[in-house]
Amino acid sequence: MKGKATSFDIAYRAGVSQATVSRALRGSPLVNEETRRRIEAIARELHYTVDKNASNLRRQRSGTLALLLFEDPTSDGSLINPFFLSMLGAITRASARQGHDLLISFQQLSHDWHADYHDSHKADGLILLGYGDYLASRGKLERLEEQGTPFVRWGAVDDGQPGIAIGCDNAGGGRAITEHLLRLGRRRIAFLGDASPHCPEFLDRYRGHCAALAAAGQTSDQALQIDAADSTEEVGYTATLGLLDAGTAFDAIFAASDLLAIGAMRALGERGRRVPDEIAVVGFDDIPLARLASPPLTTLLQDTKIAGEMLVDTLLRQIRGETVHNQVLPAQLVIRRSCGTGRAAEDGPPDPAA
Amino acid sequence: MKGKATSFDIAYRAGVSQATVSRALRGSPLVNEETRRRIEAIARELHYTVDKNASNLRRQRSGTLALLLFEDPTSDGSLINPFFLSMLGAITRASARQGHDLLISFQQLSHDWHADYHDSHKADGLILLGYGDYLASRGKLERLEEQGTPFVRWGAVDDGQPGIAIGCDNAGGGRAITEHLLRLGRRRIAFLGDASPHCPEFLDRYRGHCAALAAAGQTSDQALQIDAADSTEEVGYTATLGLLDAGTAFDAIFAASDLLAIGAMRALGERGRRVPDEIAVVGFDDIPLARLASPPLTTLLQDTKIAGEMLVDTLLRQIRGETVHNQVLPAQLVIRRSCGTGRAAEDGPPDPAA
DNA sequence: CTGAAAGCGCTTACAG
């Protein structure tokens, strides 16, 4: 009977009806305590577990959430932005804690994922994760909403996209970074990252950056905003080489993501520009690598644990029919060595390798 | 009818029986071509998808695999060894390619995961992933086998554990590393990593190391084998400080994982020991960070893409009732700067920051 | 507190 016992087997041995077994095992208060104990003992003995397919079919739910990661299609087979991996871990844990299974899948924005998971009762709701071109995905999100599929997405909040979004305070974070750099005496801050509606999170970070400049009475120099389509180390490296080649003077780089920042530091290192003495570098995300970079990278911490819990919690409430709202999570400046200490530039010792 | 159409709705509109709809949509060759086309058109129009719970219940399968990650319980909430994340990505893709959904879950070895996924028909089989104490998990694996649960695990092969294992050639990899270091003139090679049956993968790497030493007519010095219980940067850092404090002379470190190696390099850097000029460092895994470390880390590449495909493929064949076998995948030496170039030590320039 | 019965939405022998 290995792994095959049904509620009928238990009912037979316990001398009760199958219905009573089901009630007892689901914790119904209707069942006599002694009966319940007997049933539970037999269930344990037989290694019984409720058949999820039968249970779900009957209850018209799945007890499962689906996490859809939208990855950059250009990226290598196995590489994912570590930030999303961190989110993945947090979401997996939060989901388990709430008693839900988690399906995971990588999707291209172009595919037909939107009509699958919910209609087929594979999942009760979707979590959408990943930098993608938000303009391109709008149609799919609208269809999800039309179909009544519960979903939440991580990303820019209040950007007019359909559905519930949870994200960090990108504008506030961008402002905090630039304020910090200004405080340290940096005046020519390059912004590395796509500042367009295609990438609203980066755009918000850029807006925060510009707001801080404006508050300090400075204007933003167009020549210092470098588009970086993808958020990868390689792109950050290439973009920074381009910036150096263009000959524009700058004393700091605000990279819209840690991966871009790490690539920027590699380019600077190769060209013999010292970080932070000549050029301060700041990232965004606080991926594990940021702490290990050389020099360790100043960045903005997005708390993925809280984010994951928030995403799962909001989605489950939506599934239950409650009214849910967008939410903005604070981001916290983590100061390490890559931004310098505010002393006069050019006189610090070079950083030893980490 | 949003997301609620059933095969009966389609049958009604198509003027056929529900059974024919089911056949047509499952691609049965019994159905008339014209009938099939009509049914498919209506299904599309109604946004119909087969209810997985009903289908699975009837077919007594789930079309789902479960990936269980056994994490180091001491690790931080969201951190996972990047190597396993890379495996996770590869497994997710391979699983999708084979038309299976993937459930993901983090498990403590102590929990009762073994009796859950298969019995409840949540998954047709399990993939087990993660450094864990293999001696401690033996009982669970035995029970899985007893229950007839199909499962494969990534790890040491032929270590006498129950079930099918797929892993890389740890002994061969360890030998390759040490041979390379010897070729470069290193003579006192410290091995960083738990060399005990609790951690058979590391043990195999150590054995390969010792085999290479023996082949070169050297004996392994016990003082140069440092246990490192967990595979984390922090542990590598601490262990290396300990090694330095012990005063044992050494000119190379063979770390059993990249994370350990990166921690080792940090410790060496802090103590002013130059890598690779004074001390060569080599890791194992080729995580993305290895390439970005400073200096870039020489390591052994485990091809996670192939590994993921192999795991999924083997598990599916096992589920289908085929006989499957353990498999060893080759590991490939990736030479970067951390091991030096074989020129005399002490005369190289210090490495610029990456 | 318990049981008999209906039904969730499919798949698949069986009969034609």
Add this chain to the structure above:
DNA sequence: CTGAAAGCGCTTACAG
């Protein structure tokens, strides 16, 4: 090639 019917293993009104 198609249909009528059984049944996968549960959950839950309904009746007692």
